[in-house]
Amino acid sequence: MKAIIFKEMKLNLGSFLIWSLSVGTMGLLCILLYQSMQGEMQQMADAFSDMGAFSDAFGMSTLSIATLTGYFATEVGTVHGLGSAMFAAILAVGIISKEEESHTGEFLMALPVSRIKVIAAKGICVVAALIGFTVVCGAMYALGFAALNEEMPVGDFMKFMGMMLLMNFEIGGICFLVSAFSRKNRTGLGLALVLLCYFYDLIGRVVPDLKDALVLGPYSYVNASEIFSGAETKTAAVIVAVAVGVISYGAAFAVYNRRDLAS
Numbered sequence: 001m002k003a004i005i006f007k008e009m010k011l012n013l014g015s016f017l018i019w020s021l022s023v024g025t026m027g028l029l030c031i032l033l034y035q036s037m038q039g040e041m042q043q044m045a046d047a048f049s050d051m052g053a054f055s056d057a058f059g060m061s062t063l064s065i066a067t068l069t070g071y072f073a074t075e076v077g078t079v080h081g082l083g084s085a086m087f088a089a090i091l092a093v094g095i096i097s098k099e100e101e102s103h104t105g106e107f108l109m110a111l112p113v114s115r116i117k118v119i120a121a122k123g124i125c126v127v128a129a130l131i132g133f134t135v136v137c138g139a140m141y142a143l144g145f146a147a148l149n150e151e152m153p154v155g156d157f158m159k160f161m162g163m164m165l166l167m168n169f170e171i172g173g174i175c176f177l178v179s180a181f182s183r184k185n186r187t188g189l190g191l192a193l194v195l196l197c198y199f200y201d202l203i204g205r206v207v208p209d210l211k212d213a214l215v216l217g218p219y220s221y222v223n224a225s226e227i228f229s230g231a232e233t234k235t236a237a238v239i240v241a242v243a244v245g246v247i248s249y250g251a252a253f254a255v256y257n258r259r260d261l262a263s
Helices: 004-051 053-057 068-095 107-108 115-147 154-183 187-206 208-216 224-228 235-258
Strands: none
Touching: 004 068, 004 115, 068 115, 068 154, 068 187, 068 224, 115 154, 115 224, 115 235, 154 224, 154 235, 208 224, 208 235
């Protein structure tokens, strides 16, 4: 089992570095750009705060982008929310199905290791990669605050990154289950799931009748504007996220352990 874990980590190292450094660098650059735009930020903040539904959807009515905290929440929050979820989807949706698509499953199943241990090793790699991604990006964002000599709201920042990790765990779990079912890499399906969830959250924040249903979407509890403004995270949304993640990973074990594999 250890050999499978190390092998998977080695195979996914390149993708991990590209995604974590790319998303982290984009977030860092966004933070550093704040200083050069600070003079015009107040006018932009006043304009954006009066745009009704648009302001509500992107949190600009809750926090002012004239402050670094508000700017981080609206700009970097969106970048990290989409980038991290895409990485989770791409990683998880292909980590099992690639064995059948590339016909390496025959060799893997010939090893003296049970299917449960094989899928457990792959699940551990997904979770480890998501934790590493969060740490790398979080360190780069903290570096941006330090470079501008701005005080970081540590408590809100840690909560934001923690909620993002939970969201990635949830999306990764769903895609992990898809990978257990599929005989081919369904990267397109994984990315479509991320975009669907993101736009579901946007629409739900604009349409009043849908706001109560937002707890079903993974973006409902990671809204950076709500977190950095001190709003209470909905407990129901977190419970749904944990339940979906755990059930998805557990179902993936059951499905992969019982179904016939393609030769």
